Amino acid sequence: MQCYLCGSGKNHTREGKVRDNPSIKIFECDECGLVFLESQKTSEEFYKDNGMC
Numbered sequence: 558m559q560c561y562l563c564g565s566g567k568n569h570t571r572e573g574k575v576r577d578n579p580s581i582k583i584f585e586c587d588e589c590g591l592v593f594l595e596s597q598k599t600s601e602e603f604y605k606d607n608g609m610c
């Protein structure tokens with residue numbers, strides 16, 4: 558998985574589950590701190606619920 562914001566390949570899995578699909582892993586970019594999902598389908602609701610913007 559590459560961060561789609563900064564393009565870094567450095568990231569780690571993050572605690573937590575996606576409400577709509579618990580099987581999707583959550584990653585956090587080590588470079589910019591962006592939190593993104595295993596699938597490229599990012600949900601706006603997901604970020605909203607987690608206070609990300």
Ligand SMILES: [Zn+2]
Pocket residue numbers: 560561562563564565586587588589590591
């Ligand atoms: Zn990044």
